Amino acid sequence: MTPDKHTERHVSLSHWGAFTATVENGRIVRCTPFSRDPAPSPMLSAIPEMVHSPLRVARPSVREGWREGKPRTGHDAFREVSWDEALDLVAGELTRVRQAHGPTAVFGGSYGWSSAGRVHHARTLVRRFLALGGGFVDQLANYSFGAAQFLLPHILGSFQAVTGRATDWPSVIDNTKLMIAFGGLALKNSQVGSGGVGAHDTETWLRRARAAGVRFVNVSPFKADAPDFLDAEWIPIRPNTDVVLMLGMAQVLLSDGRHDTAFLARYCAGFDRFADYLTGKSDGTPKTPEWAEAICGVPAATIRDLARRSAAMPTFLTATWSLQRAHHGEQPYWALITLAAMLGGIGLPGQGFGFAHGSIHGPGLPRRALPGPEIAPPLNPAKTAIPVARIADMLLDPGGTYAFNGQTLTYPDIRLVYWAGGNPFHHHQDLNRLQRAWQKPETVIVHESWWTPTARHADIVLPATTTLERNDVGGTSRDPFVFAMHKAIAPVGEARNDIDVFAALAGKLGYADAFTEGRDEMDWCRLVYQRLRDGAARQDIELPSFQQFWAEGVVELPPPERDYVLLEEFRQDPEAHRLGTPSGRIEISSATVAGFAYDDAPPHPAWLPPAEWLGAPEAARFPLHLITNQPVRRLHSQTDPGPVSAAGKILGREPIRLNPADAARRGLTDGDIVRVYNARGACLAGVTTDSGLAAGVAIMATGAWFDPVPTGEGLDVHGNPNVLTPDIGTSRLTQGSSAQSTLVEVERFVGTVPPVRAFDPPPLAHAAAAV
Numbered sequence: 001m002t003p004d005k006h007t008e009r010h011v012s013l014s015h016w017g018a019f020t021a022t023v024e025n026g027r028i029v030r031c032t033p034f035s036r037d038p039a040p041s042p043m044l045s046a047i048p049e050m051v052h053s054p055l056r057v058a059r060p061s062v063r064e065g066w067r068e069g070k071p072r073t074g075h076d077a078f079r080e081v082s083w084d085e086a087l088d089l090v091a092g093e094l095t096r097v098r099q100a101h102g103p104t105a106v107f108g109g110s111y112g113w114s115s116a117g118r119v120h121h122a123r124t125l126v127r128r129f130l131a132l133g134g135g136f137v138d139q140l141a142n143y144s145f146g147a148a149q150f151l152l153p154h155i156l157g158s159f160q161a162v163t164g165r166a167t168d169w170p171s172v173i174d175n176t177k178l179m180i181a182f183g184g185l186a187l188k189n190s191q192v193g194s195g196g197v198g199a200h201d202t203e204t205w206l207r208r209a210r211a212a213g214v215r216f217v218n219v220s221p222f223k224a225d226a227p228d229f230l231d232a233e234w235i236p237i238r239p240n241t242d243v244v245l246m247l248g249m250a251q252v253l254l255s256d257g258r259h260d261t262a263f264l265a266r267y268c269a270g271f272d273r274f275a276d277y278l279t280g281k282s283d284g285t286p287k288t289p290e291w292a293e294a295i296c297g298v299p300a301a302t303i304r305d306l307a308r309r310s311a312a313m314p315t316f317l318t319a320t321w322s323l324q325r326a327h328h329g330e331q332p333y334w335a336l337i338t339l340a341a342m343l344g345g346i347g348l349p350g351q352g353f354g355f356a357h358g359s360i361h362g363p364g365l366p367r368r369a370l371p372g373p374e375i376a377p378p379l380n381p382a383k384t385a386i387p388v389a390r391i392a393d394m395l396l397d398p399g400g401t402y403a404f405n406g407q408t409l410t411y412p413d414i415r416l417v418y419w420a421g422g423n424p425f426h427h428h429q430d431l432n433r434l435q436r437a438w439q440k441p442e443t444v445i446v447h448e449s450w451w452t453p454t455a456r457h458a459d460i461v462l463p464a465t466t467t468l469e470r471n472d473v474g475g476t477s478r479d480p481f482v483f484a485m486h487k488a489i490a491p492v493g494e495a496r497n498d499i500d501v502f503a504a505l506a507g508k509l510g511y512a513d514a515f516t517e518g519r520d521e522m523d524w525c526r527l528v529y530q531r532l533r534d535g536a537a538r539q540d541i542e543l544p545s546f547q548q549f550w551a552e553g554v555v556e557l558p559p560p561e562r563d564y565v566l567l568e569e570f571r572q573d574p575e576a577h578r579l580g581t582p583s584g585r586i587e588i589s590s591a592t593v594a595g596f597a598y599d600d601a602p603p604h605p606a607w608l609p610p611a612e613w614l615g616a617p618e619a620a621r622f623p624l625h626l627i628t629n630q631p632v633r634r635l636h637s638q639t640d641p642g643p644v645s646a647a648g649k650i651l652g653r654e655p656i657r658l659n660p661a662d663a664a665r666r667g668l669t670d671g672d673i674v675r676v677y678n679a680r681g682a683c684l685a686g687v688t689t690d691s692g693l694a695a696g697v698a699i700m701a702t703g704a705w706f707d708p709v710p711t712g713e714g715l716d717v718h719g720n721p722n723v724l725t726p727d728i729g730t731s732r733l734t735q736g737s738s739a740q741s742t743l744v745e746v747e748r749f750v751g752t753v754p755p756v757r758a759f760d761p762p763p764l765a766h767a768a769a770a771v
């Protein structure tokens with residue numbers, strides 16, 4: 001009994017759901033899901049422990065050995081300093097580097113998901129701060145769908161089809177008979193939405209589709225990529241060979257004469273050249289189902305049958321983003337669009353193609369076409385940016401040239417790295433290489449709430465508040481709910497809001513007014529909401545006043561008047577709604593891409609073997625294809641130290657899923673600790689066997705905090721699979737991440753299993769001034 005217990009409740013929002021935080025005596029004790037959410041994410045229950053975690057960065061901290069140029073190891077000690085000293089150091093470093101080397105010596109792309117809430121969105125703020133301060137080197141596109149973002153404009157005239165605007169579920173339910181899901185429709189992925197989730201509705205829609213009689217096909221090495229209630233037909237496929245299956249289906253349609261010649265003639269350009277590839281006229285190899293079977297492992301009879309069934313009934317094709325996060329990841333996307341064009345249903349209700357129905361919350365959910373409460377950062381005067389996943393290449397090769405989407409570009413010479421709201425030592429590939437590249441800058445500045453691997457690789461770490469320590473407005477263009485995010489507790493330790501840190505720095509650097517525009521936190525909240533309200537008013541939708549919204553905590557946009565169908569207008573009138581491609585049509589072959597003359601990106605969809613896959617020579621040494629998918633129990637690396645993630649680990653290590661035959665061949669059983677390795681590095685993991693995983697394939701989720709052994713042998717003891725993934729671009733056309741093209745071998749770990757140290761804060765010296 002605590003008679004003087006003081007309890008409060010506050011509405012808030014996370015990327016994995018909206019909730020009410022219960023606060024007792026200044027501590028978050030519970031997060032109760034939003035009452036309108038039919039399937040809240042269990043991840044909500046990690047929040048209280050994370051907010052009050054001993055891993056919170058308590059005070060500004062400076063790495064020991066930074067001034068002496070000692071390498072950043074991830075195991076360095078830090079000295080806590082006062083905010084005054086820290087802000088002077090940061091402002092001094094920015095001034096020094098800009099004066100000596102110009103704005104392109106400052107890297108501020110700061111890729112990462114940050115937290116929900118638009119006013120305090122850390123990545124937006126760091127880019128705003130650096131843009132207004134003279135400029136910086138930015139990052140283009142994202143890890144999620146970087147290949148598609150630069151490919152689709154050549155085919156469809158824009159990349160809108162991959163950002164989450166996809167044919168709505170009601171259109172599928174009412175019209176589709178067969179839905180082929182490349183990469184599946186895993187519900188684990190729709191737990192999460194960038195910027196927040198109101199109601200987790202994907203399961204409801206999928207159940208309705210099943211009840212309406214839609215037949216589902218899950219094309220994936222992993223059976224669990226389709227929820228059981230879908231009764232999906234499982235077609236296990238060799239990873240990275242989906243394009244081959246699609247080409248085999250296309251060849252069947254063509255040789256049967258079942259392709260829609262009228263659609264191809266009216267709406268598409270360049271089919272003939274592709275047809276010559278299918279028949280083998282251009283390269284001597286007909287892309288028959290037998291040819292496809294030998295590569296992708298799917299029986300020729302299954303491929304024929306799938307092609308014929310698709311042509312016989314209204315069929316919808318969808319692909320997850322994971323398919324294009326692979327070497328030559330452009331090809332399955334281009335082939336999927338081509339296959340849908342041959343079937344002729346593009347632009348019709350419940351037919352055609354779409355992306356990401358199985359990747360994230362949002363795609364397929366009916367939502368008014370109204371922007372969310374987002375605010376974009378101002379233009380970057382330095383006008384320099386690299387494709388997001390080329391960061392290590394940039395740091396290792398200043399002045400070096402690279403090809404990208406028809407251009408030849410030069411890597412800048414980076415002296416200072418500034419990051420807020422991202423975790424490159426989670427998200428980037430080949431982390432041992434990133435660690436080498438990371439020694440290049442003179443100074444690394446990171447704002448973080450926790451001692452993440454990236455914070456531990458920084459020179460100056462500034463402690464950031466979490467969403468519960470500030471007021472904000474949260475919502476996205478993919479969800480009908482917009483939330484007031486009420487400050488629930490005082491900042492933990494000496495944490496400050498990122499926006500206040502940048503305002504103070506802008507003050508020291510002489511541009512406080514430009515940064516703040518004279519607004520305080522609540523003024524920004526009002527502005528963000530007002531923009532949403534103005535946008536709604538333009539569609540004759542009246543949203544409540546800010547006061548009412550803030551008091552009620554949530555506002556719901558009315559549903560759309562009709563189902564969204566991708567490319568519907570183009571189908572209805574291809575002249576009035578010409579696509580932004582040179583031909584104005586869907587480009588099945590592209591003269592623009594042909595003009596680039598890249599051997600890794602041909603002018604039409606084609607099978608180009610990835611550098612690593614089960615058919616590569618490397619498979620003799622490293623015979624398992626490792627898929628690093630999104631974690632069920634966390635968002636990337638976020639909340640990995642918390643209880644929900646911990647409950648999924650095996651002796652504290654990330655699980656590796658293996659087919660039982662692959663495990664048995666290596667003498668492994670469930671619960672064993674193994675060393676997963678290839679030529680780039682190694683990590684420990686705990687074995688879990690699964691007959692719903694294709695033989696020759698291993699799966700490890702991303703997100704275990706990087707925990708390299710200090711002796712520098714490239715071993716991570718915790719199970720971060722990015723020590724294994726290759727750091728190569730998808731192609732010269734798009735330069736995306738190729739994370740899904742990784743071969744490994746697995747062996748029992750012998751000896752004493754080293755402890756996980758990633759969840760111990762670094763050694764901290766307390767400076768007297770900080771107290």
Ligand SMILES: Nc1nc2c(c(=O)[nH]1)N[C@H]1C(S)=C(S)[C@@H](COP(=O)(O)OP(=O)(O)OC[C@H]3O[C@@H](n4cnc5c(=O)[nH]c(N)nc54)[C@H](O)[C@@H]3O)O[C@H]1N2
Nearest residue numbers: 112113114115122143144421422423427447628636637638
């Ligand atoms: N092998 C492999 N690697 C992958 C992928 C894969 O499929 N396979 N997927 C890739 C993809 S799609 C993505 S999107 C990336 C994700 O990579 P990231 O977005 O970098 O991962 P997060 O763990 O979400 O990192 C966000 C960080 O921001 C911090 N943060 C949160 N809120 C705040 C705040 O308010 N202020 C500050 N200063 N910091 C805050 C969090 O503590 C966390 O450390 O990973 C990529 N990496």
Ligand SMILES: Nc1nc2c(c(=O)[nH]1)N[C@H]1C(S)=C(S)[C@@H](COP(=O)(O)OP(=O)(O)OC[C@H]3O[C@@H](n4cnc5c(=O)[nH]c(N)nc54)[C@H](O)[C@@H]3O)O[C@H]1N2
Nearest residue numbers: 144183189219220222239240320321322359629630635636
């Ligand atoms: N719970 C949770 N959900 C998330 C996230 C998270 O961190 N946690 N992150 C979010 C983010 S940032 C993003 S970008 C999206 C990513 O969305 P996706 O890229 O779609 O997600 P993944 O989990 O990487 O992949 C989905 C499935 O594709 C299958 N797959 C992998 N390679 C292949 C292949 O070559 N062929 C076929 N046919 N299938 C393959 C894998 O079995 C995997 O389970 O997820 C979002 N959703």
Ligand SMILES: [Mo]
Nearest residue numbers: 142143144145
């Ligand atoms: Mo992503």
